[in-house]
Amino acid sequence: MARIRHRSLDCSPGCAVEATLQLIDGKWKGVILYHLLAEAPDGALRFNGLRRRMPNVTQRMLTNQLRELEADGFVHRTVYAEVPPRVEYRLTARGRSLEPVIRALKAWGDAHAALPTETEAA
Amino acid sequence: MARIRHRSLDCSPGCAVEATLQLIDGKWKGVILYHLLAEAPDGALRFNGLRRRMPNVTQRMLTNQLRELEADGFVHRTVYAEVPPRVEYRLTARGRSLEPVIRALKAWGDAHAALPTETEAA
DNA sequence: GCCCATAGTGTCGAAAAGGATACCGTCATG
DNA sequence: CATGACGGTATCCTTTTCGACACTATGGGC
Numbered sequence: 001m002a003r004i005r006h007r008s009l010d011c012s013p014g015c016a017v018e019a020t021l022q023l024i025d026g027k028w029k030g031v032i033l034y035h036l037l038a039e040a041p042d043g044a045l046r047f048n049g050l051r052r053r054m055p056n057v058t059q060r061m062l063t064n065q066l067r068e069l070e071a072d073g074f075v076h077r078t079v080y081a082e083v084p085p086r087v088e089y090r091l092t093a094r095g096r097s098l099e100p101v102i103r104a105l106k107a108w109g110d111a112h113a114a115l116p117t118e119t120e121a122a
Numbered sequence: 123m124a125r126i127r128h129r130s131l132d133c134s135p136g137c138a139v140e141a142t143l144q145l146i147d148g149k150w151k152g153v154i155l156y157h158l159l160a161e162a163p164d165g166a167l168r169f170n171g172l173r174r175r176m177p178n179v180t181q182r183m184l185t186n187q188l189r190e191l192e193a194d195g196f197v198h199r200t201v202y203a204e205v206p207p208r209v210e211y212r213l214t215a216r217g218r219s220l221e222p223v224i225r226a227l228k229a230w231g232d233a234h235a236a237l238p239t240e241t242e243a244a
Numbered sequence: 245g246c247c248c249a250t251a252g253t254g255t256c257g258a259a260a261a262g263g264a265t266a267c268c269g270t271c272a273t274g
Numbered sequence: 275c276a277t278g279a280c281g282g283t284a285t286c287c288t289t290t291t292c293g294a295c296a297c298t299a300t301g302g303g304c
Contacts, residue, residue, distance in 0.1 A: 016231025017152040017224055025147055027292070030139040047251050058293060063252060083301060084250050097234060102139055104226040109138025112219060149262070169281050180263060185282060205271055206280050 020101065023072055028057050028065045033102055036075065036091050044078075044090040074098065142223065145194055150179050150187045155224055158197065158213050166200075166212040196220065 024030060035053050036045060045053075051062060066089060069075045074095035080086040146152060157175050158167060167175075173184060188211060191197045196217035202208040 015153070016229075017156045017227045018150075018231075020227040020231040021147065021152045025143065028140075030143045031137070034139045048249080051251095058295090059252070060254090060294090061292070064292090079251090082250095085252080085300085087251060094234065098230065101223075101226045101230050104223045105139045105142040107138075108220060108223050109140075109142040112216065170279080173281095180265095181282070182264090182284090183262065186262090201281090204280095207270085207282080209281060 023074075024098065024101070026065055026068060028054065028061060029069060030102070030105065032062075032065055032069060033074065033091075033095065033098060034106065036089065036095070037099055037102055044088045046089070047087050050089065069095070145196075146220065146223070148187055148190060150176065150183060151191060152224070152227065154184075154187055154191065155196065155213075155217065155220060156228065158211065158217065159221055159224055166210045168211070169209050172211065191217070 024033065031054055032050065035050060036043070047062070047066075050066075051057070051059070054062070057065075066075065066077070070077050073092055075089050076092050076095075078088045078090070080088070146155065153176055154172065157172060158165070169184070169188075172188075173179070173181070176184070179187075188197065188199070192199050195214055197211050198214050198217075200210045200212070202210070
């Protein structure tokens with residue numbers, strides 16, 4: 001926990017690209033952000049709500065990714081001290097600022113499916 | 123080499139986001155794409171040209187990332203059978219189609235610098 | 245009394261990603 | 275003759291990442 005990631009932001013202009021990538025990299029962060037951005041009506045999702053939307057993520061990984069997103073200031077975690085524990089995750093302003101990025105990623109993914117197979121060779 | 127990456131594209135709608143991320147993930151691919159997109163006047167860069175633009179990438183990694191980008195159909199590799207070997211890398215159509223994504227990543231990185239420090243807490 | 249849901253944590257181990265370093269062959273230059 | 279540029283490979287090793295699995299506490303329902 002509290003990994004170090006993004007340490008050497010000392011590169012040339014392409015750096016900004018890399019920096020952003022390192023922040024949203026991590027196997028599930030993209031999807032988490034996507035769900036928080038697009039699927040929640042009021043912008044909040046509970047832990048198991050996210051789990052249901054992403055069945056092949058283990059609990060540990062989901063916690064992990066959420067903690068990193070929180071550490072990076074993208075999501076805010078609200079704990080309600082209730083008896084069946086309730087925890088809500090919602091995007092911060094910084095998190096919402098990623099919307100164009102996520103949209104671009106999703107748009108590209110939708111358009112250019114999975115493989116470069118034969119269509120558009122060069 | 124010839125890693126497997128992107129194997130389980132079986133997820134919910136957020137999948138497209140993840141799929142795209144997995145393709146451009148890899149520590150240096152973002153920067154490579156950025157340089158190929160933005161810095162080359164005629165859209166072509168040679169191996170050592172890229173190396174000069176990214177001094178802290180080892181030869182092995184640069185080769186590696188370029189090979190993956192090639193395998194994923196983003197860049198095209200042209201070898202000129204000359205005596206000082208000459209190899210040019212340029213984007214394919216598929217590669218250029220990533221432009222909005224790279225631009226979004228760069229724009230975000232430029233705007234939201236590195237850290238969530240104190241500005242914009244929530 | 246037992247199981248379920250909630251929201252996690254802890255430990256372990258495999259696999260992948262990444263870095264360091266050394267080496268290759270050819271030709272031109274000094 | 276040695277050195278450098280070119281575009282890589284090969285080998286080794288360390289770090290990081292990810293997944294499986296077990297475990298926690300509380301209270302409600304059956």
